[in-house]
Amino acid sequence: MSLAEQFPDITKRNQPLAPFTHLKIGGPAEFVVQPRSVDELNAVVNACQRDKVSVRMLGGGFNLLIKDDPVPGAVIRLTAEPFTFLRREGKRVTAGGGAQLFDLIAFTVKNGLGGLETLVGIRGTVGGSVRCNVGDRSGEICQTVRNVTVLTDTGNVQVRGRDELTFTEHQSDIDEPVILSVEFELESEPPPTVMNRLLKTWIQRKAAEPLSFQAAVRLFRNPPGNTAASLIDRAQMTKSRAGGAELSERNSNYAVAHPGTTARDILQLAETVRAKVKERTGVSLERELHVW
Numbered sequence: 001m002s003l004a005e006q007f008p009d010i011t012k013r014n015q016p017l018a019p020f021t022h023l024k025i026g027g028p029a030e031f032v033v034q035p036r037s038v039d040e041l042n043a044v045v046n047a048c049q050r051d052k053v054s055v056r057m058l059g060g061g062f063n064l065l066i067k068d069d070p071v072p073g074a075v076i077r078l079t080a081e082p083f084t085f086l087r088r089e090g091k092r093v094t095a096g097g098g099a100q101l102f103d104l105i106a107f108t109v110k111n112g113l114g115g116l117e118t119l120v121g122i123r124g125t126v127g128g129s130v131r132c133n134v135g136d137r138s139g140e141i142c143q144t145v146r147n148v149t150v151l152t153d154t155g156n157v158q159v160r161g162r163d164e165l166t167f168t169e170h171q172s173d174i175d176e177p178v179i180l181s182v183e184f185e186l187e188s189e190p191p192p193t194v195m196n197r198l199l200k201t202w203i204q205r206k207a208a209e210p211l212s213f214q215a216a217v218r219l220f221r222n223p224p225g226n227t228a229a230s231l232i233d234r235a236q237m238t239k240s241r242a243g244g245a246e247l248s249e250r251n252s253n254y255a256v257a258h259p260g261t262t263a264r265d266i267l268q269l270a271e272t273v274r275a276k277v278k279e280r281t282g283v284s285l286e287r288e289l290h291v292w
């Protein structure tokens, strides 16, 4: 029996994925599943494990490039309330893996809790943001993580404490299929103080990103002591283009997808830039963007 037959109420077959990503490009998924509870999610993951069906988690699609071909297996979206909740206990806040990072930050600022406000303007879900350890020089999300609750591929719910986790530049070692929720340890501060820091970061971040109406993705991790954007500029690759994909004029580490852009265009642009940066500066850039 296929997933659509086993879980008919929550599974769609041959579902286009492009609308669920920031770039609005990419092929359809064999199955898109939106479970309504942790038990239902567990049953789906178990069925996939048993039937050797691959499982992929889709957050906000802000750090994701989906190729133009069909994506085999199950793509899971955590959109139901058991995955999007926000809960406060003193200085600790727990957020579901499918909660929006923006909602979490707004919740902490309103509650006079500092620590996450410098991530304002970074879009995505809590699960995707922790898996990708979002942030920049003003701070990374891992600095406030106390523990992460995951669902393993054998269907166990496990809590991994901060000291069991390794976070590096825009990545973590969380390799279980699902981040169910994350507990953050924050600092009590007057809401206006937290709000001021938020506004300052918001202005700085927005000025260094593509324009908000543009569909764009970040391409590379910053190498130690440098930024990918400055290396791309040094290699004279500013505003390079492949098909409909073009490097942003505001920050060369972003590819902007103009109408008609394909995933192939983005990959080709990234590869050309990576090769030229290596040739002209000697630095090997690593891709930050996750590709399916």
Ligand SMILES: Cc1cc2nc3c(=O)[nH]c(=O)nc-3n(C[C@H](O)[C@H](O)[C@H](O)COP(=O)(O)OP(=O)(O)OC[C@H]3O[C@@H](n4cnc5c(N)ncnc54)[C@H](O)[C@@H]3O)c2cc1C
Pocket: 022, 056, 057, 058, 059, 060, 061, 062, 063, 064, 078, 097, 098, 121, 122, 123, 124, 125, 126, 127, 128, 129, 130, 131, 132, 133, 134, 135, 136, 170, 176, 177, 178, 179, 180, 205, 209, 210, 216, 217, 218, 290
């Ligand atoms: C314009 C723009 C500006 C950005 N600025 C920044 C920035 O300043 N700093 C920064 O660090 N990033 C930045 N990003 C990157 C992006 O916003 C983050 O990486 C984002 O938080 C990813 O979250 P997501 O939910 O969209 O994940 P997705 O893109 O949907 O997925 C990313 C990865 O996480 C996995 N994943 C998603 N949800 C889960 C889950 N619940 N459990 C397990 N795995 C999961 C996916 O399978 C995939 O491998 C920017 C992106 C854009 C487009």
